[in-house]
Structures are given as C-alpha cells and as structure tokens.
Amino acid sequence: MSTQILMPALSPTMEEGKLAKWLVKEGDEVHSGDLLAEIETDKATMEFEAVDEGRIGKLLVAEGTEGVKVNAPIAELITEDGEAAPVAAASVKEPVAAPKEVAGTVAPTPVAKAALIEPQVPDGTEMVTITVREALRDAMAEEMRRDPDVFLMGEEVAQYQGAYKISQGLLEEFGAKRVIDTPITEHGFTGLGVGAGFAGLKPIVEFMTWNFAMQAIDQIINSAAKTRYMSGGQMSCPIVFRGPNGPAARVAAQHSQDYSAWYARVPGLKVVAPYFAADAKGLLKAAIRDPNPVVFLENEIVYGRSFPVPKLDDFVLPIGKARVIREGKDVTLVSYSMGVALLLDAAEELAKAGIDAELIDLRTLRPLDIDTVVASVQKTNRLVTVEQDWPICSIGSEVCAQVVEKAFDYLDAPPAKVSGKDVPMPYAHNLEKLALPSVEEVVAAAKAVLYRS
Amino acid sequence: MSDPSVAEGDGVNTRPTPSSATLKKFYHDMLLIRRFEERAGQLYGMGLIGGFCHLYIGQEAVVVGMQNALLPGDQVITAYRDHGHILASGMDPKGVMAELTGRAAGYSKGKGGSMHMFSVEKNFFGGHGIVGAQVPLGTGIAFANKYRENGAVTLAYMGEGAANQGQVYESFNMAELWHLPVLYVVENNQYAMGTSVERASAQPKFYKRGESFNVPGEEVDGMDVEAVFEAGRKALEFVRGGGGPMILEMKTYRYRGHSMSDPAKYRTRDEVQSIRDRKDPIDQFGKKLVDRELASDVDLKTIDKEIRLIVNEAAEFAIEAPEPEASELYTDVLA
Numbered sequence: 001m002s003t004q005i006l007m008p009a010l011s012p013t014m015e016e017g018k019l020a021k022w023l024v025k026e027g028d029e030v031h032s033g034d035l036l037a038e039i040e041t042d043k044a045t046m047e048f049e050a051v052d053e054g055r056i057g058k059l060l061v062a063e064g065t066e067g068v069k070v071n072a073p074i075a076e077l078i079t080e081d082g083e084a085a086p087v088a089a090a091s092v093k094e095p096v097a098a099p100k101e102v103a104g105t106v107a108p109t110p111v112a113k114a115a116l117i118e119p120q121v122p123d124g125t126e127m128v129t130i131t132v133r134e135a136l137r138d139a140m141a142e143e144m145r146r147d148p149d150v151f152l153m154g155e156e157v158a159q160y161q162g163a164y165k166i167s168q169g170l171l172e173e174f175g176a177k178r179v180i181d182t183p184i185t186e187h188g189f190t191g192l193g194v195g196a197g198f199a200g201l202k203p204i205v206e207f208m209t210w211n212f213a214m215q216a217i218d219q220i221i222n223s224a225a226k227t228r229y230m231s232g233g234q235m236s237c238p239i240v241f242r243g244p245n246g247p248a249a250r251v252a253a254q255h256s257q258d259y260s261a262w263y264a265r266v267p268g269l270k271v272v273a274p275y276f277a278a279d280a281k282g283l284l285k286a287a288i289r290d291p292n293p294v295v296f297l298e299n300e301i302v303y304g305r306s307f308p309v310p311k312l313d314d315f316v317l318p319i320g321k322a323r324v325i326r327e328g329k330d331v332t333l334v335s336y337s338m339g340v341a342l343l344l345d346a347a348e349e350l351a352k353a354g355i356d357a358e359l360i361d362l363r364t365l366r367p368l369d370i371d372t373v374v375a376s377v378q379k380t381n382r383l384v385t386v387e388q389d390w391p392i393c394s395i396g397s398e399v400c401a402q403v404v405e406k407a408f409d410y411l412d413a414p415p416a417k418v419s420g421k422d423v424p425m426p427y428a429h430n431l432e433k434l435a436l437p438s439v440e441e442v443v444a445a446a447k448a449v450l451y452r453s
Numbered sequence: 454m455s456d457p458s459v460a461e462g463d464g465v466n467t468r469p470t471p472s473s474a475t476l477k478k479f480y481h482d483m484l485l486i487r488r489f490e491e492r493a494g495q496l497y498g499m500g501l502i503g504g505f506c507h508l509y510i511g512q513e514a515v516v517v518g519m520q521n522a523l524l525p526g527d528q529v530i531t532a533y534r535d536h537g538h539i540l541a542s543g544m545d546p547k548g549v550m551a552e553l554t555g556r557a558a559g560y561s562k563g564k565g566g567s568m569h570m571f572s573v574e575k576n577f578f579g580g581h582g583i584v585g586a587q588v589p590l591g592t593g594i595a596f597a598n599k600y601r602e603n604g605a606v607t608l609a610y611m612g613e614g615a616a617n618q619g620q621v622y623e624s625f626n627m628a629e630l631w632h633l634p635v636l637y638v639v640e641n642n643q644y645a646m647g648t649s650v651e652r653a654s655a656q657p658k659f660y661k662r663g664e665s666f667n668v669p670g671e672e673v674d675g676m677d678v679e680a681v682f683e684a685g686r687k688a689l690e691f692v693r694g695g696g697g698p699m700i701l702e703m704k705t706y707r708y709r710g711h712s713m714s715d716p717a718k719y720r721t722r723d724e725v726q727s728i729r730d731r732k733d734p735i736d737q738f739g740k741k742l743v744d745r746e747l748a749s750d751v752d753l754k755t756i757d758k759e760i761r762l763i764v765n766e767a768a769e770f771a772i773e774a775p776e777p778e779a780s781e782l783y784t785d786v787l788a
C-alpha cells in the first residue's frame with residue numbers, strides 16, 4: 001500500500017515553505033522518528049521526521065523547491081500491506097485553515113491608499129519598507145549604540161535571538177554583557193531590572209509574552225511605577241518593559257490576552273501600543289530615552305507585517321500622541337495595536353457602503369491623547385471604539401467615558417464599543433474566531449451609530 | 454493505573470519486583486505515548502492542531518514509571534507538556550486527540566487544547582501554561598490531602614527550567630514546614646526552550662534544590678522506566694508515611710523541538726541522535742524484555758501494531774469529530 005507524505009506546517013503561521021533538502025532517497029527504509037527532509041519556514045529551517053514506517057517511493061518535490069504549499073504531497077511512502085492506513089492521505093480533504101485575522105499572513109491591506117495619512121516626516125525623506133520585527137530591533141540597536149547604559153535582558157533574548165526573533169543580531173553586536181539571557185524567573189529578573197534602573201542603568205526587560213509578566217506585575221506596579229512618587233521625586237526608574245501582548249493564534253486562555261487596560265490604569269507608568277512599523281520604531285526609541293518606566297505592548301501577529309519607515313538617522317516620536325490615520329467625516333473609529341488592522345479593513349467596507357470613516361490609532365494608551373479623539377468626534381459626531389481586550393473596564397470604556405464627559409453635546413448617537421468577548425480565550429478554531437472582534441462587527445457598529453442598516 | 458500486583462495492600466513497605474505483565478504494560482504505555490505524539494506532530498503539520506504543541510517524545514519513561522507507582526486516589530499536576538501525563542493516567546487517546554484538534558469531544562470540550570488537559574475522573578489536575586505555576590498548585594492539592602487526612606499523595610511535575618521560578622521555593626518551604634504529602638518531580642530534559650541547564654542554573658543538581666528547606670531529594674535515570682518506578686515507589690512510601698515532601702530529579706531528554714515551531718538549533722543533530730541510539734527509553738526497555746525472555750521481538754511488534762491501530766483510530770476520531778457549538782463560547786466561565 002502506498003500513501004503520501006505531505007508538506008507539513010511547522011509553525012502556527014506557516015502556509016508554504018521551501019523544501020530545502022531531502023535527507024532520504026528513493027528506496028530508503030524509514031522508521032518513525034527518522035529525519036526525512038529539511039524545510040525552511042517563514043522563520044527558520046526545520047527538520048521533518050517520519051511518522052509511519054515504510055519505504056520511500058517517489059520523491060514528488062525536488063529539493064530546493066520554494067513555495068511548496070502546506071499539505072501538498074512531497075513523497076510517496078510504501079507501507080507494509082495490511083497495516084492500518086495512516087491518516088495522512090485521508091484527511092487532506094478538509095484541513096482546518098488557520099483563522100485569517102489572526103494568522104499574521106493576511107495580504108497587505110489595500111485600504112483606500114490615497115486617504116491613508118503617512119507618518120509626518122521632513123519633506124523628501126526616503127521611506128523603506130521593513131517589518132515591525134525589524135523596526136523594533138533597529139530601535140533597540142540604535143539606542144544601545146547611543147547610550148552604553150542601555151541593556152536588554154529576558155528569556156531567550158541572546159543566544160536564541162529572541163523567542164520571536166526581535167533581538168536578532170543584538171548579542172553579536174553588543175556582547176553578552178548587554179544582551180542577557182535570564183533563567184525563567186520573571187518576578188526575579190523584573191525586580192532586578194527595576195533595581196538596576198534605580199541605580200541609573202536603562203534596562204529593556206523583554207517578556208517572552210506579556211502573559212508571563214503576570215508573574216512580575218508586582219515589581220512593575222509596586223516598585224517601578226510608584227517609587228518616584230514615594231521618594232518625593234528623588235528616585236526614578238528609566239526602564240522599558242516590552243514584549244508581545246494580546247491574542248495570539250490558537251494558544252488558549254493563558255497565552256492569549258490583552259493587558260493594555262491593566263497597565264494603562266497605573267499612575268507612574270507610560271503605556272505604548274503601536275501598530276505600524278514607523279510608530280514601533282519611533283516610540284520604542286522614545287521609550288528607551290524616557291526617564292520613566294514605560295510598558296511597551298507589541299503584538300506577535302503584527303511582527304511579520306511590513307510598513308514604510310522613514311530613513312532617518314534618529315527617528316524618535318513623542319509618547320502620548322494619537323494619530324489620525326485616515327480622515328473621514330461620517331464616523332470616528334478608534335483603536336490601538338492589532339485593532340488598527342480591523343479599522344483599516346472596516347473603513348474599506350464602509351467606503352463601499354458610502355460611509356466615510358475617520359480612523360484614529362491611539363498609539364499611546366497612557367497618557368491618553370483624548371484631545372485628538374474629541375476633535376474628531378466634534379467633526380463626525382459618532383464614535384466607535386475597537387479593541388481585542390475584554391469589554392469591561394477597557395481602553396474602549398475609558399475613551400467612551402471621556403468623550404461623553406468632554407463632547408457629550410457633539411454626539412448624535414451613544415458611542416459603541418467593539419471588543420473581544422467577555423470570556424477566557426478558547427482554543428477551538430471556531431470559538432476563538434467568535435471570541436475575537438471581527439471586521440463585520442466593526443462595520444455593524446459603525447452603521448448602528450449612524451442609524452443605518 | 455496502579456497495578457495491584459506491584460502495590461499490595463496499602464502499598465507501604467511492600468516491594469515485590471514487578472510482574473512480567475506489569476513490565477509489558479510499562480512497554481505498552483510508553484509506546485502508546487510515543488506513537489500518539491508522533492501522530493500529533495503529523496496532525497500539527499497538516500494544520501489540524503494549532504497554536505503551541507509540546508511533544509513528550511523521549512521522556513516517556515518518567516511519566517509511565519511514576520504513574521504506575523501511584524495508588525488510587527493520588528493526584529497529578531503538570532505543565533503544558535502534558536499529553537503523556539493524561540494518557541498515562543488512563544484517559545482515552547480519542548478524547549485527548551480530539552482536544553488537540555479543538556473538537557467538542559475533547560476532554561476540555563476543545564476549549565483548552567494541547568496545553569490544558571484535565572481529568573477530574575483520573576485525578577489529573579492539568580495542564581498549566583505558566584511555567585512554575587503548577588508547583589504551588591500541586592502543593593495546595595497536597596494541603597487538601599493532609600486537611601482531609603485521606604492518605605493521598607500529590608505528584609507535582611515541573612521542568613528543570615521551571616525549577617528556577619521563585620514560587621517553587623516558596624512551595625518547598627511551606628510543604629516542609631507543614632509536612633505536606635507532595636512529591637516534586639523535576640523532569641530535567643536538559644533544556645528550557647533554547648537554554649541548556651548550565652546556562653540557567655547556578656545549582657544544576659536539581660535534587661539538591663530542597664536542601665535549604667530540608668526537603669530531601671534523589672537523582673534518577675529518567676530514561677529507565679524500572680529505575681523511575683522503583684525510585685517513585687520508594688519516594689511515595691516516604692511521603693505517604695508522613696516523611697514530608699520529597700524531590701525526584703529525573704534525568705531525561707526531549708527529542709523534538711521545544712514546541713512544533715522550534716528549529717532546535719541550540720544543540721547538534723548528533724547530540725540528539727546519540728541519545729536516541731544509546732538511551733531511548735522504549736528501545737532499551739524492549740531489549741531488556743527480550744534479553745530476559747519476558748517478550749519476543751514478535752510480541753513487541755504486535756504491541757506496536759495494536760498501538761498504531763489505537764492511535765490511528767484516535768486521529769480519525771479527532772479529525773471527524775465536530776467543533777464545539779457556538780453557544781459553548783459563553784459556558785463554563787462561572788460555576
């Protein structure tokens with residue numbers, strides 16, 4: 001009996017890859033666990049092992065072939081007759097596709113380009129397109145070159161080059177004194193970082209994800225945020241806490257959560273949550289220079305997305321400023337981080353229905369630039385907030401409350417909130433999709449505040 | 454899953470050598486985990502399992518040896534690398550695989566996935582994703598045992614990387630202070646993601662990590678199921694007999710990457726291959742069974758065939774089973 005060996009997905013976001021090298025040839029006997037091939041994914045080169053026993057028949061894909069789709073047959077395996085049929089061949093019919101919005105592989109959003117406002121830079125500045133991942137790395141590298149007191153520490157940041165490859169190349173350039181792998185001991189190394197900050201160094205503490213910072217939230221809030229106040233202004237903590245935040249893909253409740261509102265409430269902290277690469281770079285540089293503790297919330301799914309970044313020697317953006325990313329007259333849509341992607345898609349849908357949405361990327365959550373939102377609502381008279389966080393006591397709640405306080409007379413409809421659902425994140429593909437806010441929900445909310453259906 | 458032939462009466466201070474049936478069961482249980490994990494890796498490759506998927510391949514002897522040393526009523530808690538633990542506790546591979554594919558028939562109704570397996574029925578307390586968090590939780594389960602005077606012992610597993618978390622030492626202190634019936638099992642597979650033991654641990658002998666709290670410890674060859682079983686039985690007797698907590702450090706090895714998306718470039722292919730060739734818990738134990746004439750090569754092959762059938766059935770089931778109803782999104786949030 002012969003079955004097919006299929007191209008495997010070797011990362012949560014992989015859709016195709018390169019068959020870099022065959023490690024077997026036609027006619028070879030293979031056993032479970034034998035290496036079959038080397039496969040290049042979007043992030044790394046991985047080895048691929050045999051599951052079923054048998055003899056390699058035809059190799060269907062030559063080594064060196066790029067763009068081999070996940071689940072495409074790559075070789076034949078001749079198995080002993082009578083053995084139970086492996087599931088491989090049978091189940092290709094309906095592979096569950098990774099959820100589009102969260103897979104990080106969505107095609108670049110072709111939003112009404114003309115209407116999108118580019119970052120403000122001097123006339124004639126060259127723009128280069130890089131990933132958010134590269135923008136963050138460049139920001140850290142530039143600041144480390146500029147100031148010898150800046151150092152990076154966290155789990156897997158040095159030798160492994162970062163669990164999500166944000167610190168790629170930093171160990172090589174700055175050495176083990178300044179790029180430090182820690183044990184898995186968040187409460188300890190966060191406190192250590194805060195202490196080093198008290199002593200005048202400028203630590204960047206990377207959390208592998210913000211979920212794990214829950215082990216350390218005491219040091220972030222009780223030590224880093226409050227000490228300047230408690231010491232009557234004598235002692236500050238110039239530290240950056242950074243890492244991926246918010247829902248990831250299919251990792252369930254303990255690894256998939258937006259912590260924005262947790263930190264945005266705390267006096268003594270600044271909180272930044274960018275979407276675009278230019279903002280990631282300019283704001284991370286500002287955060288590293290800031291004399292206060294800054295919580296810098298990134299997003300795993302956004303890391304791989306590419307956007308233009310100004311080619312300037314020292315591109316620093318002010319913390320605390322929202323940005324109108326698309327002007328419109330009918331309704332104001334406000335979000336931050338990954339939620340901005342929903343705004344862009346929703347605006348396009350709304351445009352088709354003749355609705356002209358103004359989009360605001362908050363970029364900083366504390367201090368919150370409510371003036372930019374209020375100015376927009378004074379023009380459009382309608383507000384929808386969008387976030388992946390839970391709905392209760394969220395950033396959206398705060399924006400709505402402040403707009404009601406400051407611009408009540410301008411509102412032609414009650415503000416609407418679109419958010420993640422009020423449940424822990426489920427693992428199942430269909431439930432996870434339901435738990436996350438969707439473009440359709442944003443469009444529906446915008447229409448609702450316009451009393452259109 | 455404790456076998457009456459090896460744990461007679463109350464299981465205290467009785468240590469007959471395991472029967473040949475028990476030894477064959479060890480082999481079966483380890484191979485079931487191996488084949489299950491291989492298939493899970495394949496389903497991940499096909500996009501049928503999502504997110505993080507941490508395989509237990511290479512470490513099978515630890516969980517099988519320990520589980521078989523437990524008595525009915527004892528509890529188990531572990532981290533996210535938990536497929537082996539729930540299978541060893543006797544749960545149906547179908548329900549485990551269906552949890553991996555996120556289907557309603559999974560043991561957490563598809564809501565937990567790979568990292569969050571639970572079985573109240575088998576006293577398996579999960580399946581926890583935050584490194585180290587399961588250690589105080591396990592200590593608390595042991596606290597309840599003492600409170601109720603039920604004679605049960607809690608097994609709290611952790612990786613050697615997790616053993617650097619502060620809450621582990623807070624647990625050791627309380628467990629010794631209050632003489633709680635908890636057995637800590639450090640699965641030292643040499644790596645925490647890409648970090649080798651030496652790069653993260655000032656004291657790499659994890660069995661000594663309880664010394665400041667007077668918690669005794671012992672090092673065990675975690676690639677040898679019989680050694681694990683013996684050490685487990687002894688330690689469980691000590692703890693159950695009122696000796697207080699104890700630490701067993703299992704020297705073991707994981708063959709695959711940390712999770713499915715880890716290219717594992719922090720070690721050489723030769724390192725992995727050499728351990729497989731010399732120390733594989735299943736191959737080595739199979740050879741022993743044959744050498745001692747407790748099983749023939751044909752017997753072992755037959756066991757493998759049976760297991761492949763079970764695992765294929767589990768995979769088919771997990772692929773065909775329906776997703777949870779949309780209404781399940783809002784259930785189980787509160788009691």
Ligand SMILES: Cc1ncc(C[n+]2csc(CCOP(=O)(O)OP(=O)(O)O)c2C)c(N)n1
Pocket residue numbers: 155184186208212215534582583584585611612613614615616640642644645646711
């Ligand atoms: C508090 C916390 N920090 C970081 C992580 C990310 N993480 C998951 S597993 C892991 C390595 C743990 O290694 P070890 O304890 O040795 O267990 P093994 O994976 O080897 O079984 C890390 C760093 C996490 N889940 N929780």
Ligand SMILES: [Mg+2]
Pocket residue numbers: 612613614640641642643644645646
């Ligand atoms: Mg480990």
